[in-house]
Amino acid sequence: xxxxxxxxxxxxxxxxxxxxxxxxxxxxxxxxxxxxxxxxxxxxxxxxxxxxxxxxxxxxxxxxxxxxxxxxxxxxxxxxxxxxxxxxxxxxxxxxxxxxxxxxxxxxxxxxxxxxxxxxxxxxxxxxxxxxxxxxxxxxxxxxxxxxxxxxxxxxxxxxxxxxxxxxxxxxxxxxxxxxxxxxxxxxxxxxxxxxxxxxxxxxxxxxxxxxxxxxxxxxxxxxxxxxxxxxxxxxxxxxxxxxxxxxxxxxxxx
Numbered sequence: 001x002x003x004x005x006x007x008x009x010x011x012x013x014x015x016x017x018x019x020x021x022x023x024x025x026x027x028x029x030x031x032x033x034x035x036x037x038x039x040x041x042x043x044x045x046x047x048x049x050x051x052x053x054x055x056x057x058x059x060x061x062x063x064x065x066x067x068x069x070x071x072x073x074x075x076x077x078x079x080x081x082x083x084x085x086x087x088x089x090x091x092x093x094x095x096x097x098x099x100x101x102x103x104x105x106x107x108x109x110x111x112x113x114x115x116x117x118x119x120x121x122x123x124x125x126x127x128x129x130x131x132x133x134x135x136x137x138x139x140x141x142x143x144x145x146x147x148x149x150x151x152x153x154x155x156x157x158x159x160x161x162x163x164x165x166x167x168x169x170x171x172x173x174x175x176x177x178x179x180x181x182x183x184x185x186x187x188x189x190x191x192x193x194x195x196x197x198x199x200x201x202x203x204x205x206x207x208x209x210x211x212x213x214x215x216x217x218x219x220x221x222x223x224x225x226x227x228x229x230x231x232x233x234x235x236x237x238x239x240x241x242x243x244x245x246x247x248x249x250x251x252x253x254x255x
Contacts, residue, residue: 031169033057037067038076038096047080047093059115062142063167068094070189072108083116110192112217116195131203132210142168146217154240157218164212170205171233179237183209186233194227202234209236 040056041048048056071077075097083093087098124130144162146152147249152160160172162183165172171187185205188194207224213220219241229235 006202010183014155031171031187033059033167034067034189035072037064038071041071041094041096043075044095048095049091053094054097059167060142060144060158062144063164065092066138066142068092071096072162073109073113075103075107080143092131107219113190113193114196115198117193120200121197127201130202132207135207135209136211136214137203137207139208139213140215141170141211143210143212143215145215152218154219157213157216157220158238160216161212165209168208172236179236184230184232184234185236188234198227205234206236 017036037053037057040053048059050068051063053059053060053068057064068077068079070096072079077094080093080095115164120131121127121235143160162172162174165183165185169187169189170185172185173181175182175184188205190201194205202225206222209225210227213222218249220239221239223237223239226237
């Protein structure tokens with residue numbers, strides 16, 4: 001995809017020029033929820049742990065950790081580990097990096113992301129399928145596990161999927177059309193990278209949604225993802241799964 005097409009694609013989905021062609025504020029680049037986590041870190045004199053961040057933001061701890069680690073990867077926050085003199089996993093604490101320093105680290109993080117995504121495309125066999133599998137694992141991790149023998153119906157699963165995608169910064173909205181049910185993802189937390197390496201980034205996002213649904217063990221499937229399918233964003237298509245077609249182990253679906 002050429003540079004001009006990439007700029008136009010970003011303008012279609014969020015109405016703004018590409019972040020690589022402008023000085024972006026953190027909210028436009030990160031999405032609303034991750035920007036709110038960053039603002040929380042900036043408002044605190046002391047580093048915050050995952051549990052404290054989750055409590056103040058009203059997030060699941062795994063989702064809070066995901067946003068915090070993403071801020072570290074973006075060069076906007078720094079992670080330190082709690083010193084421990086006893087066995088056990090040390091707790092991680094996070095603090096915001098001052099703006100000037102953050103800009104330098106963010107540029108380095110963007111370069112690293114480009115390198116890794118490009119290497120993935122070049123060296124990983126069947127890179128799109130591998131990206132979907134990777135996304136599925138993260139989708140399961142980010143979804144709160146159900147209690148034993150607890151069941152969830154399709155309607156509740158759709159609502160939970162929307163909530164998690166909202167927390168991750170996708171700004172989703174559910175729509176029903178003549179073609180079927182879909183989620184319109186009106187924002188992409190990694191749009192610049194997705195425009196360059198759609199097989200990797202969009203594959204991860206498809207797998208992410210499938211992993212969420214699989215962990216919920218609900219009669220719902222994410223059948224496909226259409227990147228930048230319209231002026232409103234990307235379209236994720238949903239379908240109802242019959243009970244007889246469901247499996248305890250949820251075998252991997254092809255993208």
